Amino acid sequence: MAFDPSKENPFKPCRCFCQKRKRYKTATLAMLGGILIVLLVIGVVLGMTLTHNDKELKMIHIIMRHGKRTPADTFPTDPHINDTLYPIGWGQLTNDGKEQVFEAGKFLRKRYDAFLSDHYLPDEYYSQSTDVDRTKASLQLVNAGLWPPNSRQTWGPLKWQAIPVYAEPLTQDMLLLVRKPCPAYHIERDLVVASEEIQAKLNASRGLFEAMTNYTGRPVEDFDDVMDVYSTLKAEDGFNLTLPDWTKEYYPDKMLEPTIFSFVLNAWNDKMNRFKGGLLLKKMIGDWQSKAKGTISPPARKAFLYGGHDSTIVNLMRTLKVWDSQMPEYGITVLLELSKTSSGIYGVEIFLRNSTSVPPFKLTIPGCDSFCPLDQLVDLTRNVIPENWDEECKSNGTYEVPEAGQP
Numbered sequence: 001m002a003f004d005p006s007k008e009n010p011f012k013p014c015r016c017f018c019q020k021r022k023r024y025k026t027a028t029l030a031m032l033g034g035i036l037i038v039l040l041v042i043g044v045v046l047g048m049t050l051t052h053n054d055k056e057l058k059m060i061h062i063i064m065r066h067g068k069r070t071p072a073d074t075f076p077t078d079p080h081i082n083d084t085l086y087p088i089g090w091g092q093l094t095n096d097g098k099e100q101v102f103e104a105g106k107f108l109r110k111r112y113d114a115f116l117s118d119h120y121l122p123d124e125y126y127s128q129s130t131d132v133d134r135t136k137a138s139l140q141l142v143n144a145g146l147w148p149p150n151s152r153q154t155w156g157p158l159k160w161q162a163i164p165v166y167a168e169p170l171t172q173d174m175l176l177l178v179r180k181p182c183p184a185y186h187i188e189r190d191l192v193v194a195s196e197e198i199q200a201k202l203n204a205s206r207g208l209f210e211a212m213t214n215y216t217g218r219p220v221e222d223f224d225d226v227m228d229v230y231s232t233l234k235a236e237d238g239f240n241l242t243l244p245d246w247t248k249e250y251y252p253d254k255m256l257e258p259t260i261f262s263f264v265l266n267a268w269n270d271k272m273n274r275f276k277g278g279l280l281l282k283k284m285i286g287d288w289q290s291k292a293k294g295t296i297s298p299p300a301r302k303a304f305l306y307g308g309h310d311s312t313i314v315n316l317m318r319t320l321k322v323w324d325s326q327m328p329e330y331g332i333t334v335l336l337e338l339s340k341t342s343s344g345i346y347g348v349e350i351f352l353r354n355s356t357s358v359p360p361f362k363l364t365i366p367g368c369d370s371f372c373p374l375d376q377l378v379d380l381t382r383n384v385i386p387e388n389w390d391e392e393c394k395s396n397g398t399y400e401v402p403e404a405g406q407p
């Protein structure tokens with residue numbers, strides 16, 4: 001507030017004096033206010049740093065989908081059905097995809113640089129892929145970005161070192177694709193599909209299914225079928241192959257929602273999630289608990305990288321009830337961070353990296369804080385953790401499990 005001397009009456013000193021006092025009072029108040037605000041800001045910043053520093057990162061699990069790929073499947077009227085996609089081949093990582101996952105590795109190095117050693121140590125870090133070429137290739141490139149050799153590990157002309165990537169045969173995969181036959185899963189899925197809710201959704205999409213059956217020359221009868229065709233078109237489009245004219249009306253817009261829904265439907269409820277995402281979650285809970293107890297083996301283990309597919313991501317996220325329906329794009333990554341507070345509480349934070357242009361999104365398990373104490377997390381997920389997967393999967397009839405297609 002500017003002081004206007006012309007408004008002062010020199011013949012009324014008292015008033016003048018009073019006004020001056022008021023002025024000083026205002027100035028003092030403003031100064032005090034300013035100091036308070038500064039103190040407040042310092043307090044907030046300090047508080048944030050303290051809460052931040054209050055936790056110490058103890059272990060990370062990184063779960064990601066492979067990078068951009070060539071089409072893995074086709075349909076009878078596909079103009080590219082006879083392409084060899086030389087020299088890459090079908091269902092393989094493209095050059096764009098290689099760059100994408102290498103960048104993901106560099107992102108991880110940046111994010112966890114203070115946590116991980118600056119050089120690769122086999123006891124500290126473990127990477128496992130599904131037994132599928134594009135995923136194994138992806139993980140090798142993530143590792144290249146994450147673990148460039150330091151001076152002691154440099155062995156020759158490449159700024160690269162060989163890092164093992166484990167994989168279980170598809171038929172025995174009990175973690176990332178879970179393709180071992182499980183009748184109880186399919187029986188439950190059939191019940192869900194037969195429900196009024198899903199039948200109504202199927203009915204509403206009948207027009208799309210019929211048109212797509214007509215155009216693709218293959219039966220398109222449900223959301224999974226739409227997803228199959230969508231994935232093929234997406235891969236062809238991303239590889240600069242020309243899509244047939246009919247797709248203009250359907251791809252991507254009309255096919256996107258049914259595709260997104262197909263992933264959700266396959267991880268619809270706790271009973272289904274117990275058989276799929278529940279296994280990976282059970283594995284991680286085991287790791288978290290043994291880290292907290294100090295029994296983890298090897299004792300230096302700090303980080304796991306798991307490479308899987310679109311369904312790997314959605315199944316895990318639906319199991320944790322943190323999936324916002326969206327397309328699980330190439331390279332989508334879930335970060336699960338176990339830390340310990342200064343008061344000795346272990347807890348987990350979950351982040352979703354679904355974009356390279358914004359930081360990962362922090363997600364919150366319903367019923368928990370975004371830093372979810374381990375004990376509470378275990379309680380909240382009890383329903384989705386299989387106790388004896390093989391026993392629980394058994395059907396008491398002669399249910400025949402549908403054959404799994406190509407991953």
Ligand SMILES: *[C@@H]1O[C@H](CO)[C@@H](O)[C@H](O)[C@H]1NC(C)=O
Pocket residue numbers: 078079080081082
């Ligand atoms: C693919 O090859 C088959 C068998 O040779 C042939 O009948 C068909 O016309 C070819 N399709 C296209 C789109 O080239």
Ligand SMILES: *[C@@H]1O[C@H](CO)[C@@H](O)[C@H](O)[C@H]1NC(C)=O
Pocket residue numbers: 196197199200203
């Ligand atoms: C779906 O369509 C079928 C066949 O037209 C019909 O019998 C059924 O009642 C419909 N279901 C729902 C839930 O809309």
Ligand SMILES: *[C@@H]1O[C@H](CO)[C@@H](O)[C@H](O)[C@H]1NC(C)=O
Pocket residue numbers: 210211214215
């Ligand atoms: C079926 O496909 C043909 C071309 O292959 C097209 O002319 C026709 O309109 C399609 N019918 C429907 C119902 O989509």
Ligand SMILES: *[C@@H]1O[C@H](CO)[C@@H](O)[C@H](O)[C@H]1NC(C)=O
Pocket residue numbers: 094096238239240
């Ligand atoms: C596809 O075309 C775009 C734009 O011209 C280019 O940047 C990209 O490298 C191409 N991708 C492939 C696989 O040829």
Ligand SMILES: *[C@@H]1O[C@H](CO)[C@@H](O)[C@H](O)[C@H]1NC(C)=O
Pocket residue numbers: 323324326327352354355361
């Ligand atoms: C990425 O994930 C966040 C959290 O689930 C979601 O809010 C956001 O819409 C997603 N972004 C895209 C592009 O799907």
Ligand SMILES: *[C@@H]1O[C@H](CO)[C@@H](O)[C@H](O)[C@H]1NC(C)=O
Pocket residue numbers: 395396
């Ligand atoms: C058959 O399975 C159902 C559920 O899957 C279960 O409730 C029932 O007890 C089982 N019956 C027998 C005879 O095992």
